[in-house]
Structure formats: C-alpha cells, structure tokens
Amino acid sequence: MRVKKQKRHRKIVRFCTACFGFRQPYKVVLDGTFVHHLIANQVTPADKALSTTLAASVKLFTTKCVIDELKRLGESHSEALHAAHELAIARCEHEKKKSADACIMDVIGEKNPEHFFVATQDVDLRKKLQEVPGVPLVYGLRNTLLLEPLSASQRQFVKVSEEGRSHMTELEHKILKKRAKDILETDEMRDSLNEDENVGDQKLEMQTVKKKDNTRKQLGVKDGPQFKRKKAKGPNPLSCKKKTSRENPNMVSGKESKDGDNTMRSRSKKRKRSHKGKALAETSS
Incomplete structure (x- = not known):
C-alpha cells in the first residue's frame, strides 16, 4: 500500500508541475488545524514529513490570521502556536483580522498565482x-500525510486551458x-523595383549598342573582321605518284608470245662455222 501511495503522490505532483507551473522547493501553507494534528500525532519535524510526502524539498508558510486564531484557542493549542511562530509568514493583504480559512482563501486567490500547496x-x-484551479491539498490521517487527488473541476480547467492555447x-x-499583409506589400514593392531595374538596364544596353554602331559608322570601322573564303585547291604534285600507262593485257600477252617464238627461233638457229680456212692453213704449212 505504501508503494502505491507514493506513486499516486508523485503522479499528482508531476501533474501540478506540468500543468500549473509548480517548481521546487514547493511552498506549503499550513493552517492551525494541520499544525495541531502534527503535534498531536508526533509527526515531527514537519518539513521532513512533508518533503517525504511530496518527494521534494519544501518551504513551510502560515499567516498572521492563523497565529491569531491559535492564540484565541488558549492553552490547549499553545504548542501549535509555538510551532506556528517558527514558520515563514505569507503576506495577507487585509486590514481587519479574518478567520483562518477566509485568510487562506484570500492568499490563494482565484488562480493560486504563488503556487501554494x-x-x-x-x-x-x-x-x-x-x-480553485491549481491548488493541491495535503491532510493528515493519524501519523501519515496524504496528498488529495485533484478534483474533476480542476482537471476540466486544465483541459479547457490546453484547448484554448491550441487555438x-x-x-x-x-x-x-x-x-501577412505587410509581407505581401513588401514583396510587391520588391517585384516592382526589380522590374524597373531590369527595364532601365535594357534601355542602357540599347543606348550603348546604338552609340557603338554610330561611332563605328563614323570611323568607317566594319562590324567584324572580313575573311576571304578559301577555294578548293588541287593536290600537291610533289606528293602524288606518277601515272602508269595501262596497256591491254591481250596485247601484252600477244607480244610476249611473239617474242617467245623469236627467241625460240633464234635459239634454234645456230651459226655454222666453216672449217675450210683452217684446213687450207694446215696444208700450206
């Protein structure tokens, strides 16, 4: 049971910190009834017991009206009065003394701006x-302290506020x-200025081109270099081969056959030498 109670307390504290902006050390306002309960059940020191319940450091407060109420209750609450004097005093802005519950309601106000427990x-x-939205409550049960769950009205307030922030x-x-209107106007002005600049640049370019043309005409300068077209030339005769006369192969073959016959004939005809002179020389010797 103790573990479940601690988990429930931590869940409530996280909800208050996330939705209502509570920050450590948590500020706790104690009335006379709670101080008297702590002393009667010997739940001391009070700051340690409350810090264990909230699982964080705490700072304890009370009001002048609470102290005055404990004084009026007499000697039965003398110890509670002495313990209340040791607590910090929360400012309550009213001239006449009020009851403790009315004073605490004034301190909390409509939305608990000081984030008090x-x-x-x-x-x-x-x-x-x-x-009242954003007011977590602590009460005692014998020698244990409990953190009361947030009410349905407080949770509904959180839900409505979140929806309001989303819209x-x-x-x-x-x-x-x-x-959005200012941005559109500035964009239109920029576009118009850019168009004017482009038109001005085009006019300047046209004027410079016209001036150049006029100066060229006056000076007799042609627009561009005049090149002669190259005509197709014949091949280099030094790099060309000499032409070879092509003869009829039949003629060549005929000549070769005739030459062949002549050679055969010339070879076949041998010169016959006469031996008469040689014989006459031998006889004369």
Missing part, C-alpha cells in the same frame, strides 16, 4: 479549495493578418 484538516476549507485568439489573428 495547502495543508489543512478543515473539510469545508478543502471543499472550497477544490473549486488562436482574436488578437493573435489580427496580428497575424496584419503581418
């Missing part, structure tokens, strides 16, 4: 504070509309 044993006061208000809508 309220520790009380008064059931009627707890019911009143359950209607745009009328003022934000007007501001956004005005900014």
Whole structure:
C-alpha cells in the first residue's frame, strides 16, 4: 500500500508541475488545524514529513490570521502556536483580522498565482479549495500525510486551458493578418523595383549598342573582321605518284608470245662455222 501511495503522490505532483507551473522547493501553507494534528500525532519535524510526502524539498508558510486564531484557542493549542511562530509568514493583504480559512482563501486567490500547496484538516476549507484551479491539498490521517487527488473541476480547467492555447485568439489573428499583409506589400514593392531595374538596364544596353554602331559608322570601322573564303585547291604534285600507262593485257600477252617464238627461233638457229680456212692453213704449212 505504501508503494502505491507514493506513486499516486508523485503522479499528482508531476501533474501540478506540468500543468500549473509548480517548481521546487514547493511552498506549503499550513493552517492551525494541520499544525495541531502534527503535534498531536508526533509527526515531527514537519518539513521532513512533508518533503517525504511530496518527494521534494519544501518551504513551510502560515499567516498572521492563523497565529491569531491559535492564540484565541488558549492553552490547549499553545504548542501549535509555538510551532506556528517558527514558520515563514505569507503576506495577507487585509486590514481587519479574518478567520483562518477566509485568510487562506484570500492568499490563494482565484488562480493560486504563488503556487501554494495547502495543508489543512478543515473539510469545508478543502471543499472550497477544490473549486480553485491549481491548488493541491495535503491532510493528515493519524501519523501519515496524504496528498488529495485533484478534483474533476480542476482537471476540466486544465483541459479547457490546453484547448484554448491550441487555438488562436482574436488578437493573435489580427496580428497575424496584419503581418501577412505587410509581407505581401513588401514583396510587391520588391517585384516592382526589380522590374524597373531590369527595364532601365535594357534601355542602357540599347543606348550603348546604338552609340557603338554610330561611332563605328563614323570611323568607317566594319562590324567584324572580313575573311576571304578559301577555294578548293588541287593536290600537291610533289606528293602524288606518277601515272602508269595501262596497256591491254591481250596485247601484252600477244607480244610476249611473239617474242617467245623469236627467241625460240633464234635459239634454234645456230651459226655454222666453216672449217675450210683452217684446213687450207694446215696444208700450206
């Protein structure tokens, strides 16, 4: 049971820190009934017991009206009065003294801007504070301290506030509309200026081109270099081979056959030498 209680307490504290902006050290306002309960059940020191319940460091407060109420209760609450004097005093801005519950309601206000935890044993006061958004309540049960779960009205307030933050208000809508209009106007002005600059640049380019043309005409300078077209030339005679006369192969073959016959004939005809002179020389010797 103790582990489940601690988990439940941590869940409530995380919800308060996330949705209502509570920060450590947590500030706790104690009324006379709660101080008297702590002393009667010997739950001391109070700051240590409350820091264990909230699982964080705490700072304890009370009000002048609570102290005055403990004084009026007499000697039965003398120890509670002495313990209340040791607590820090929360400012309550009212001239006449009020009851403790009315004073605490004034300190909390409509939305608990100071982010106070309220520790009380008064059931009627707890019911009143359950209607105020962002007010976690602590009460004692014998020698244990419990953190009361947030009421349905407090959770509904958180839900409505989150939905409101997700939507745009009328003022934000007007501001956004005005900014969009200003952006469109600036874009149109930029476009018009760019168009004017482009037109001016084109005019300057045309004027410079005309001036150049006029100066060239006056000076007799042609627009571009005049090149002669190259005509097709014949081949280099030194790099060409000499032409070879092509003869009829039949003629060549005929000549070769005739030459062949002549050679054969010339070879076949041998010169016959006469031996008469040789014989005459031999006889004369």
